[in-house]
Amino acid sequence: MADIKWLEITVNTTPDQLDQVSAKLTAAGMDGLVIEDEGDFLQFLEQNRQYWDYVDQELLDRMKGVTRIKFYVTDDTDGREQLARYTRGLDQEYTVTPLTDDDWAYSWQKYYRPLAIGQRLYVVPQWEREEPIPQGRSPLYLNPGLTFGTGSHASTQLCLEGVEEHTAPGRPVLDLGCGSGILSIAALCLGASTAVAVDIDPKAVDVAYENAALNGIGKDRYTVRAGDVLSDRSLAGELARQRYHLVLANIVADVIIPLSAQVPRLLEEDGVFLCSGIIDTRAHEVEEALVKNGLTVTRRREKNGWVALESKLG
Structure with missing residues (x-):
């Protein structure tokens, strides 16, 4: 690269x-x-x-x-x-x-400088990795590349706060629209058993794998795929072969709305769907789509005009 x-x-x-x-x-x-x-x-x-x-x-x-x-x-x-x-x-x-x-x-x-998020995460750019990590924080090392998320955007920070709260040790995670892999890699750093990540941009695959390697995470725990789950039925079917405790989608409202129809068959019974990248003026549209597809919105996080929604089955 x-x-x-x-x-x-x-x-x-x-x-x-x-x-x-x-x-x-x-x-x-x-x-x-x-x-x-x-x-x-x-x-x-x-x-x-x-x-x-x-x-x-x-x-x-x-x-x-x-x-x-x-x-x-x-x-x-x-x-x-x-x-x-x-x-x-x-x-x-x-x-x-x-x-x-x-x-x-x-x-x-x-x-880009190290960034504390939530109670435990500490996002560290690769070129700053010699800096000491604050006590009680888990480092997440990142070399984002130029077209992918770094953790500095409000929507990514909202998602990372949710990842920190809902990652369950030993349980799997799915990251839809993974970009740099920051969300799914954070979940793995916090104890998730495995993670699958998908992005429509093929370049994201190499970037996410490289970032995972910076954190000592290999392909035995992390799988990254290029593709569009909305249009590729084969990929969507492959992802649905298992269920995930945490499903992440930090994308945009226009993608989350149709994607919400697939979420119920991806979630474990007590799992959480965390979606972000939603401009506040469109949050109500996303909420309506989630409810229409059998999900119950359990929390709304807001920051700088951006919204993240958490929902569960039923």
């Missing part, structure tokens, strides 16, 4: 349109967004003054008046098709810049 080349897409916007543009990109399937905003930057500096003596004036100047969103796709046919899908209907202009390996290290890794 080292020879993959990347494109950096920069969307210039305004503070009042930032959330709307982010929501459009995320709803189109891009969850690896890097947001550069002067207001957030200055607030971050103010709230974390104890960690530095001074801030480089060059950095302050570079952030002045900035409100932009960056994301990354592979520099190939697949990546350009993804770019067309992500930017369809987007009113803002954007620029596309090819990256070298050095650019990638500078443009991407600098934004």
